[in-house]
Amino acid sequence: MREAEVAGADEDQLRVLVEQLNSIVWMIERAEHLLLQGDVEGASAQAERSVEASKGVVLQAEQLREVASERTYFGKVFTFAMVPVAALLVTVGAHYGWKWWRRREIDRMMRMEIREVKEPKEET
């Protein structure tokens, strides 16, 4: 189950397995209680049920781990595959942004007028 968790299993699915594990813990406690009361048959039946249930949980945890590790793997591949795509988008954006800015600057320069500035004459 820890492996499934490390593989990135969904929290809700993990919660379902944890609930099942807790019911198995309860079954074991019940078996111990029956044993203390002297009910060996009841205790062993309860213990067998808990063993069967725990096998089911192990199986489900394995399936969950498989699915989770596959999903995590593809997630990682997708994330890193997006790196050059994002870099390309930024490059194209920056290229045309730069061109646009240069054009704007040139246009601004073209609109400029040269005027003579009359400075006040210095008094002698």
Added chain:
Amino acid sequence: MAKLSEDMKRALTIFISATVVFSMLAYVSVTPRPREQFFQIYVLGETKMAERYYPNNNPNIPLGQGVRWHVGATNFMGSVQYVVIRAKLGNSTIRAPDDVSHTPSPAPVLLEFRRVLMNNETWEFPFIWVIKEVETGGDRVDIAVLEVNGVEIRSGRVGALKGHNFRILLELWTLDPETGILMFGWRAGVERRVAWLQIWFNATLSRLS
């Protein structure tokens, strides 16, 4: 080799820089961040607050008097954990758990509470105990039978002078993933840590009327 235009050089520089930055972002997003791993354990009084641990705030507990606490544990280990809380009965001379050597108390175990906890999950349960039987010999008072959550436990005869300074110890045990056995406390990376609590009380010979 053909000379690259200024535009091409600029585009290439931006592309390489953006690739480096986005690669770092991608690495950070897929790498889990290290977190501090620990458990929290607590005991609350009958009002579910850190008060009124004894009936009428009197730590002298008579026979048959029910004492209600709420024990809780929270898992901050970053993973699913199997947790066991061991309740033990001690007196003033029995060794308490050792935080340095990580050894549990040798006091007799009253009851174990077990649960599988999700990360960040808090587990709280009532801990109701009653002194059912005591035995006396001179000044010494032995708790012979203690009832915890309806289960009668013959505690293994813990005694105290005049019934003073008994304590209930609560130790947190976890399943060690390396060895597959229960251990007192938990492993946080290479470190080992423990968590335990104790509450003192006196056993009086009077019986609750």
